[in-house]
Amino acid sequence: MQTGDPQDRFLRLFTANDAAIRAFVRSLVPTRQDAEDVMQEIAVVLWRKFAELPDDDFRRWAFGVARYEVLAWRRDKARDRHVFGDDTLDLLADASEQAMPAHEARREALELCLSKLPAPQRELVRQAYAPDTRIDQLAATLGRSAMAVYKTLHRIRLALVDCTRLQLAKEGLR
């Protein structure tokens, strides 16, 4: 039986699992902004239902809540926007959950891979992923088109996926 202030306990568990839940949600929705929107709903629901946490596996429970919230978001958005069907989201959610045991290792590998990027690419990532950055404004600052910046970021992300895979393979985690 758990003791202590439930709010403190919730904050501790949520903070510890926030990055994993975000990554899980991000793998199910089209954009980072969509993920942010869904995450806000999930945080509210998790806190409201925290007393119903069936066991100590907060992360697994949170993923279940997240799946449900993503499906609700999808049904809402599907009225005016083309989004993946429920079956596809289930497939992605399964794959995303399966990838979670290596999530922390992958994040550590990502830090290493970022440090290996050429300085200009690393700096572009830093700027593009800073809070409130708009790619069109960043592109204007750099004297490039937004399309060119998007393409460069896509290539960097693919390179980072390759790099993290290689790093995990070296560590026997893949």
Next chain:
Amino acid sequence: MKASNRLDWLARYSEGSAGPEEIARLEAEIRRDPEFRNLVVEYLQLDASLADAASHIAPAYCTPFPARPRHRFAALTSLAAAVALVASLAVWSLRSPAAASEVSIEVLEADCYPARALGRQGLNGDLRLDSGSIRFRLDTGAVVEAVAPADLSIPDPMRLKLRRGNVTAEAGKRAQGFVVETASARVVDQGNRFGVAVGDDGLTDVVAIGGKVDVFEPARASSRPLASLDSGDAIRVDRARKAKRLKTVSLRDDSLVPSGKHRSALVSEVSDNVDEPGFNRCYAIVPRALREGSRLHTDKPSIRWHAPEGSTFPAALRNADVVRTFFHDRRDLDLRITFELKKPATVFIMHDARKPAPAWLVENFTRTPHELESGPWFRSKDKSEYHVTYQVWRRDCPAGEVALGPSQDPGTGLRGAMYAIAVKAVRP
């Protein structure tokens, strides 16, 4: 199905710009191919993780900071990043008096990315580089290259204050008299290209790369200079404002580079046995510089290497590290040049083919079939050019000190060209 197609759809999907047809095709691929599905999951999870990981990346500021605040402090998830940013801005505000006048610069290159776009812009206050380099032109025509880490300001188009780091300035005719000031020296251009470096120890290094410079004490520009440097000269000015010969500098092409950065992986600490008052010639180590058109000597900027007519530059020599010697050493028959090899390497000596090779070269090195030419040493009235041919000698040396002798033995008559030095890693 081309792999690039579905990756393009994924890119646009993750930006929110994919159309219905692309989303439908991407969805079909996700359902059809489990490996691609895993890639999509990893790609999107990485996109989420990057937002956090990117906040830990140290900014590659090539200040001035953008005038428009780009970060909302409350939204920074990393306390460390926020503290670093606040500290940087505090330094910025302390060093940027409101009355500072704006100087117009034209940024020609900025691989201290992404400081700002190339082109003309105002500079009001300090310019600080934490990584990379920037090259810009002032309205006077002076072109300045600064290599990080560097901290400088430009009070007016004819004056640059260097607090820390390295700058190389090319003043040109219009900006003759361009000044670089440091805490211990005032360097005044009298010719063309020069470098100034201020290390963490506060010492000022000055090297004349292609032209003359005068070095004064900071507050006494009208007095007699501490030193007047010609091409190939270098000095170090200490805190007591005493100038001393600097025997070795590191260059990248013709730009001064900071200690510990861009250094040769093979060669260091070039020295000689010359110790005369007012003698300030330096040796320049230039990594991977040997090629068609590259320089031989610190004191002859216009003399360049060429492959003999009808042949190509020997591959065995191409991209070797160069130790630029100074041409006027050809007269010193007691000369002893030493340098350190950090690892086993092949040392190449290019010797003037018009002269007999000195005994130390014949005894310790092996002549190769390669030849090179240098020039043009002069052009005749009919515009034909005079070039000198060199034999190429080599020796594989272990790590440690390498000692070389004079360019010719005593009593061999004709004074030819000074030899040149190149070093290349030993092939396994």
